[in-house]
Amino acid sequence: MTDATDLLQNAQRFLRAGQRREAEHACRNALLIDPENSVANGLLGQMLLAKGDAASAARFLRVVVEQGVASPTLLAQYAQCLAAHRDQNGALEAARQAVERDPQGWATCLHAAIALAMLNHPEQETAFSRALDLTPDQAACLVQAADVLRAHLHYRLAAKALRRLVALAPQDPASHHALAGALYYLRDFAGSEAALRNALALRPDFAPAWSSLCRVLQRMNRLEDAREAGRRAVELAPDAGEAHLELARVERRLHRPNDARRRLLLIAESPTIPPDALVTVHNELGHVLDTLDECDAAYQHFVRSGEIWLNLPQTRRYSLDRFPKRLAAWASVDWKRTVRNRPGNDTPSPIFLVGFPRSGTTLLEQMLSCHPDVVATDEEPLLTRELLAPIRRAIPSGASLPGHLGNISDEVVAAAAAAYWAGAQRLFGKRLAGKRLLDKSPLNICFLPLIRRIFPQSPVIVALRDPRDCCLSGLMAEFRANDAMVHFGRLDTIVALYARVMSLWIGYRADLGLRYIESKYEDLTADTPAQLQRIADFCALPWHETMLEPAKKSRAVRTPSYQGIARSVYRNAVERWHRYRAHLEPHFPLLDPFVRAFEYPADPPNTAMA
Numbered sequence: 325m326t327d328a329t330d331l332l333q334n335a336q337r338f339l340r341a342g343q344r345r346e347a348e349h350a351c352r353n354a355l356l357i358d359p360e361n362s363v364a365n366g367l368l369g370q371m372l373l374a375k376g377d378a379a380s381a382a383r384f385l386r387v388v389v390e391q392g393v394a395s396p397t398l399l400a401q402y403a404q405c406l407a408a409h410r411d412q413n414g415a416l417e418a419a420r421q422a423v424e425r426d427p428q429g430w431a432t433c434l435h436a437a438i439a440l441a442m443l444n445h446p447e448q449e450t451a452f453s454r455a456l457d458l459t460p461d462q463a464a465c466l467v468q469a470a471d472v473l474r475a476h477l478h479y480r481l482a483a484k485a486l487r488r489l490v491a492l493a494p495q496d497p498a499s500h501h502a503l504a505g506a507l508y509y510l511r512d513f514a515g516s517e518a519a520l521r522n523a524l525a526l527r528p529d530f531a532p533a534w535s536s537l538c539r540v541l542q543r544m545n546r547l548e549d550a551r552e553a554g555r556r557a558v559e560l561a562p563d564a565g566e567a568h569l570e571l572a573r574v575e576r577r578l579h580r581p582n583d584a585r586r587r588l589l590l591i592a593e594s595p596t597i598p599p600d601a602l603v604t605v606h607n608e609l610g611h612v613l614d615t616l617d618e619c620d621a622a623y624q625h626f627v628r629s630g631e632i633w634l635n636l637p638q639t640r641r642y643s644l645d646r647f648p649k650r651l652a653a654w655a656s657v658d659w660k661r662t663v664r665n666r667p668g669n670d671t672p673s674p675i676f677l678v679g680f681p682r683s684g685t686t687l688l689e690q691m692l693s694c695h696p697d698v699v700a701t702d703e704e705p706l707l708t709r710e711l712l713a714p715i716r717r718a719i720p721s722g723a724s725l726p727g728h729l730g731n732i733s734d735e736v737v738a739a740a741a742a743a744y745w746a747g748a749q750r751l752f753g754k755r756l757a758g759k760r761l762l763d764k765s766p767l768n769i770c771f772l773p774l775i776r777r778i779f780p781q782s783p784v785i786v787a788l789r790d791p792r793d794c795c796l797s798g799l800m801a802e803f804r805a806n807d808a809m810v811h812f813g814r815l816d817t818i819v820a821l822y823a824r825v826m827s828l829w830i831g832y833r834a835d836l837g838l839r840y841i842e843s844k845y846e847d848l849t850a851d852t853p854a855q856l857q858r859i860a861d862f863c864a865l866p867w868h869e870t871m872l873e874p875a876k877k878s879r880a881v882r883t884p885s886y887q888g889i890a891r892s893v894y895r896n897a898v899e900r901w902h903r904y905r906a907h908l909e910p911h912f913p914l915l916d917p918f919v920r921a922f923e924y925p926a927d928p929p930n931t932a933m934a
Contacts, residue, residue, distance in 0.1 A: 328354040328361050335367060344371060362388045366398050373401055376637055378408035389418075396426035400435035407442035408641075415439050430458035430465065434472060441476040446713040452478050456485055463492055470502065477804070479509040490519075497523040501533050508540060511702070516540045531561035538570040542577065550574045565597035569605055576608065581615045588612065603633045607802050614800075619903045626799050630813035633802075642810040644817060650807075651770055651824050654726045660835040662730030663773050672745065673779045674761040675863050678769035679787030680825055681812070682797035684845035688787055689764040690874035691856055695865055699755050700762040701748075707768050710747030711778060714739040729777055740778050760865065767808055770825055772832045783863050784838050786829065789845040791918045792901035792908055795819050819911040826918050844922075846898050 335350035351368040354361060369384035382405035388394045389402050403418035419436040426432040437451035452473060459469045466489040473482035486503040493499045504519035517540050523533040534557035541550035554571030561567055568591050575584040588609045591597055597605065606629035613622035633639055677692075679685045693700035712725075718736040719728040748761055766787070768775070775782055789797075798818045803809040811821040833840060841862045848855045856871050901908055908915075912927055919926065 328358040328364065331357070332361075332363055332367070335364075339367075339371075344375075347371065360387065360391070362391055362393050366394070369405075370398065370401060373404060378405045381405050382409065396422045396429055396432040397435055399425070400432050400439065403436060403439035404442060407439045412443055415443060416445070428458060430455055430460065430469075433458055434469060438472060438476065441478075446709055446716075448476070449478060449481075449709075452476070452481055456481050459485065461488060461492060463489060466492070467502075470506070474506060474509075477509075479506050482506040483510060483512075495526060497527040497530050497533065500526070501530070501536065504533075504536055504540070508536070508543075513540050513544045517544070529560055531557050531564060531567060534560060535564065535567040535570050538567070538574065542570070542574050547574055547578050551578065563594075563596065565591045565594045565605075566601050569597075569601060569608070572608060572612075576612050576615070581612045585609065585612045585616075599632055600636055603629050603636070604802060605629075606632065607800070610800060617903070620906075623904055623907050627815075629802070630799065633805075634810070634813040636805075639805040639810060639813070642805050642807050644810060647807040647811070648821070648824055651828060653724050654770060654773065655824075655828055655831070657726045657729075657773070658835075659773050659776075659832065663776050663836060672741075673782040674744075674748075674763045675783050675785065676768060676775055676779075677762060677764040677785045677787065678772070679766050680769065680789075680794055680822055681766045681803075681809075682794050682801060683766065683787040683789040684843075684848060685764055685766045685787045687845070687874070688785065688843060688848065688859070689762060691852075691871045692762055692859070692863075692865075694870040694872075694874055695860075695868045696870065697759055697865060697868075698762050699752055699759045701751070701764060703765050704751055705765060706744055706747050706751075706763060707765065707771065707774065711740045711744040711774070714743050715774075726773065729773055732777070737778055744778070760863070767825070769829055769832075772829075772836060772838060776836045776838055782839065784840040785859060785863075786833075786840055786842045787845065788842050788922050790899070790901065790924045791822060791826070791915045791922070792912075793845075793897065793899065795822050795911070795915065796901050796904055796908060797897065798822075815907065815911065819914050823914050823918070826921075830921055842922075849898060 331350045331354035335347045335354065338344070338347035338350060348368060348371050351364045351371070354364040355368070358364065365384040365387040369381045369388070372378075372381035372384065382402070385394070385398060385402040385405060388398060394402065399418055400422035403415045403422065406415035406418060416439075419439045422432050423436050433451065433455035437448060437455050440448040440451050456469055456473070459465050466485050470482045470485040470489065473479070473485060483503065483506040486499065486506050490496075490499045490503055500519045500523035504516040504523065507513075507516040507519060517537065520533050520537045520540065523530055524537070527533070534553050538550045538554035538557060541547075541553055551571065551574045554567065554574055557564065557567035558571060568587050572584040572587040572591070575581075575587065588605055591605050592602070592609065606625045610622045610625035610629065613619070613625065675692075675698075677685055677689055689700050689702070692698055714736055715725065715729075715732060718732055719725065748756060752761075769786065772784065775784065795815065795818045798812050799815050801812070803812050808821070811817040832838065841859060843855060843859055852872060857867060860867055860871070916927070
């Protein structure tokens with residue numbers, strides 16, 4: 325009879341050969357013989373965690389931890405399981421113990437950092453940076469670190485890891501291609517293009533690199549060059565759905581909607597295209613059909629895109645309940661009493677640009693960032709990542725931040741402001757000297773009491789758009805998943821989130837005593853110079869003609885709005901909702917109060933649309 329030791333030797337041999345299913349089966353058989361075997365429990369738990377099954381992994385890793393024989397790396401992996409179960413205190417303690425026992429272990433520190441990232445802990449970037457510094461100059465280790473960093477959206481650190489990899493393997497086209505991907509997400513499109521051309525110089529028939537080059541050139545608005553790169557990709561790999569997708573995007577932007585539609589419909593039927601790419605295929609089809617005025621068909625593709633996106637593993641990890649609960653906590657405080665009457669301070673004040681997503685914040689940011697005296701953050705989370713840490717340390721553990729915000733001391737306020745500016749300095753360095761910082765992060769509209777408390781003199785620009793167009797545009801866009809953006813997969817949840825967020829704003833503008841100005845997308849696109857002059861005056865910025873030329877600005881755009889920014893300011897997105905009226909009508913009762921509050925035209929009767 326085979327004993328547990330033999331089975332575990334088989335499992336480890338299978339694992340070295342990449343046969344994970346067979347390795348898992350051998351571990352389970354070993355546990356049938358010896359349920360408390362620490363090696364079998366640990367190995368099986370690690371394999372399940374690597375598959376994304378943290379719930380099952382926790383059961384097996386817990387056995388090893390409770391036996392007191394867990395290695396530091398395994399303990400850090402157990403911290404990830406606890407983080408997946410939202411056991412914040414347990415996860416933080418397990419991660420702390422792991423790093424304390426193995427402070428120089430790169431794998432231990434990397435897994436501990438993953439646990440912090442799963443908790444959205446403010447120290448995660450520091451932890452990842454330390455883990456990367458400890459990572460040895462070995463290709464397999466650097467690839468693993470880069471993959472983890474990209475998965476958790478730390479693209480700057482991923483690029484750092486991949487530059488080290490390229491230095492180790494300069495003749496490997498795949499290393500250059502991987503670096504190009506990280507630089508793309510950093511919006512360093514010139515750097516990404518250079519890395520891709522290095523890859524193609526080493527391997528001219530590298531179809532994925534041609535496809536990536538098509539994507540990069542499209543983002544740089546070099547559409548004819550992008551089309552040529554896309555054609556080369558599909559010639560080399562005619563069955564590669566993602567190459568056809570990139571080329572279809574370019575065809576749509578080159579006003580060839582029928583070519584794009586034919587290509588996208590073929591891709592949509594391909595059994596090999598991965599689900600995350602299929603999200604974009606249906607979204608692109610929606611935009612193509614919208615261009616062709618086939619609105620009902622377009623709507624169905626936007627809906628299908630959202631359905632697939634909501635079922636991706638990286639989206640399913642987020643709950644539709646979490647962010648509304650946070651908003652409810654902010655809505656429960658009497659801000660007129662707790663924050664409004666606090667004295668001001670002389671802390672340097674950023675300009676904050678907020679609004680519900682798809683309200684025109686990106687367009688306005690691009691215009692203002694063309695001003696020579698302005699540096700824009702491009703949605704770097706300075707407020708939530710940098711500023712909150714000193715405040716959280718000053719309030720009771722587990723306490724509600726909104727409920728304690730009015731009680732924090734002036735010393736904590738100063739520390740929070742200093743942390744914010746230190747983060748800005750790390751990001752922008754000398755570029756900040758003598759400039760105004762424009763902090764654009766749309767959903768900071770939810771946390772305006774925090775801005776009022778820390779930066780009471782800051783001007784706040786609130787972007788508004790017709791609620792019906794705003795919510796429709798949210799369905800038509802693609803987003804990265806998080807606790808807030810997970811609501812953008814369906815129209816009903818977008819509308820519900822809009823109502824919660826904009827109800828907060830209506831209360832804040834009455835109670836907070838903010839220095840604010842509202843800017844309507846419709847007014848900005850109808851009379852751009854007048855509206856920009858009004859906003860510049862409010863922010864005490866001298867007028868500068870370059871604000872009228874956002875398309876000529878070289879800085880890349882992070883958000884889904886980049887295609888509109890690349891063109892001149894346009895009005896074809898104004899009152900688009902009329903063409904989708906049948907799909908929006910069930911949501912009018914929830915949206916109508918905001919249509920009135922923000923003084924938009926009331927819904928016309930159906931007969932007027934005939």
